[in-house]
Amino acid sequence: MTSSMVTSSHSPIPPRPNLVFRQLRGQRSPGEFAAAVRRAAREIGEGVSCDARYVGRVEAGEIRCPNYAYERVFLHMFPGRTLADLGFAPRSSVRGRRGRAAEGPPAAPAAPPASVTDETRGAREPYETGNPPAPRGARDPQDPYQPYDPYQIHERHEIHEESDVLRRAFMTGGGATVAAASLGPLGPAHEAAAAGRPLRRVGASETQALEEAVRRIRLLDDRHGADGLYRRAAAPLRAAYALLDAGATRQSTADRLHSGAGELAISVGWLAHDSGRFDDARSHYAEALATARMTDDDALEAHAFCNTAFLARDAGRPREAVRAAQAAQRVARSLGSPRLMSLLALREAGGWAGLADRAGCEQALARAQAYFERGSSEADPEWMSFFGEAELEALEAQCWSTLGDWQRAARHARRAAHLQDPHFTRNIALYTAELADDLARGGRPDESAAAGMRVLDLLGEVQSSRIQAMLAGTARVLRPHRRASGVSGFLERHASSPRTA
Structure with missing residues (x-):
């Protein structure tokens, strides 16, 4: 199967210089303008490694539409303008140039021209904010001339133009087949699995597509919540296990394939978890755990136990939550990630809170804080990019809420909502819903109603049964306080708001 990096190298559309962007640069040199781009990125919390060559490629028309990280930076630099106003082509006109694969042996890549550079080094989507920049020499996903290295498993990734297609397939598409087909090489795997046809042995391109599917599902969940994704995400998961059954051409590919399938099972399990399908979630997490143990993958095992602990807490099994979190910590100690250990200690704290063991909870919270203060490291798993100070505050808020300390819970929930990156729409809604509930139960109905209104404003973008259930509980607490400001x-608007099917 040919890499899409090769097929895209023969684009039928010749570069057209971006004269508008050149005009916006004005008298600044490409290097000076690149420095301004990097400063603007820092202002909004993005990580882009823009250089003079990138600016030159934009102006030469080689980059017809920027990736999403650069788009946010450019729109911040030039408020009130659209991408078209900046001289870029519509995203729809360049969408889909990756992900199309053809049968046959890979074609030899052309020699790289001198002007090609890594335009995306350091450009991160919201779910990648905790990861280090790409190492020198990592493959540029938009560079058709750079050879593909199947052994470069830690390369930078980002969501490209066709992720809008995937979003529409997941959110409004006509079934699981559409969603699977939009995942590039996973589409044929899904179709073969559905038809009972055998698959040929798996190579690097299928494995890369599987890893990208995991990233995309996480991004969509961060932005839109789980309810609109869960059923459609099951098809890529079936395709992933069909690839496992087919086997891989190399052991390194097989290891990546098992890890990717396990991570996808956890992602689909989380979608089930967040949309209230606890039995389905438990099954998916168990599948990931079995995959991890078959391949001695400690990182995957720690992740599976982490999510199992979270699910057990939500399902009313706090002792299981404690045991799963402790098992995760035993596995994770060898991984060298203090931030992972912090999150796992928070999972344990949630279990102790459910057992009404305040001392055990406080001890776990103290460990979580101590680990968190050690900072991030290159050993931090990619899936943990959501875990920053905001999530730390939110998980502590949940512990105090479970223990009935509403004032302390509200204080931490307020911090969480304030600290959260605006790209994580679902988490902002979740933290604000937690705040509304804590305020209601703490005897501050007016503040609770105001927070509840903010959540309702976000529910047009977010579909999460968890958030809706929290808001419904808050509404029940507030009903006796209708006369409060x-x-x-809030109660009238909540009663009239649509519910997720």
Whole structure:
């Protein structure tokens, strides 16, 4: 199967210089303008490694539409303008140039021209904010001339133009087949599995597509919540296990394939978990755990136990939550990630809170804080990019809420909502819903109603049964306080808001 990096190298559309962008640069040199781009990126929390060559490629028309990280930076630099106003082509006109694969042996890549550079080094989507920049020599996903290295498993990834297609397939598509087909090489695997046809042995391109599917599902969940994704995400998972059954051409590819399938099972399990399908979630997490143990993958095993602990807490099995979190910590100690150990200690704290063991909870919270303060490291798993100070505050808020300390819970929930990156729409809604509930139960109905209104504003973008259930609980607590400022309005709006099917 030919890499899409090769097929895209013969684009039928010749570069057209971006004269508008050149005009916006003005009298600044490409290097000076690149420095301004990097400063603007830092202002909004993005990580882009823009250089003079990148600016030159944009102006030469080689980059017809920037990736999403650069798009946010450019729109921040030039407020009120659209991508078209900046001289870029519509995203729809360049979408899909990756992900199309053809049968046959890989074609030899052309020699790279001198002007080609790594335009995306350091450009990160929201779910990648905790990861280090790409090492020198990592493959540029948009560079058709750079050879593909199947052994470069830690390369930088980002969501490209066709992720809008995937979003529409997941959120509004006509079934699982559409969603699977939009995942590039996973589409044929899904079709073969559905038809009972055998698959040929798996290579690097299928494995890369599987890893990309995991990233995309996480990104969509961060932005839109789980309810609109779960059923459609099952098809890529079936395709992943069909690839496992087919086997791989190399052991390194087989290891990546098992890890990717396990991570996808956890992602689909989380979608089930967040949309209230606890039995389905438990099954998916167990599948990931079995995959991890078959391949001695400690990182995957720690992740599976981590999510199992979270699920057990939500399902009312706090002792299981404690045991799963402790098992995860035993496995994770060898991985060298203090941030992972911090999250796992928080999972344990949640279990102790469910057992009404305040001392055990406080001890686990102290460990979580101590690990967190050691900072991030290159050993931090990619899936943990959501875990920053905001999530730390939110998970502590949940512990105090479970223990009935509403004032302390509200304080941490407020911090979490304030600290959260605006790209994580679902988490902002979740943290604000937690705040609304803590305020309601703590005897501050007016503030609770105001927070609840903010959550309702976000539910047009987010579909999460967890958040809706929290908001429904808050509404029940507030009903006796209709006369308090804003409460009646919140209750009326909540009663009329649509519910996720």
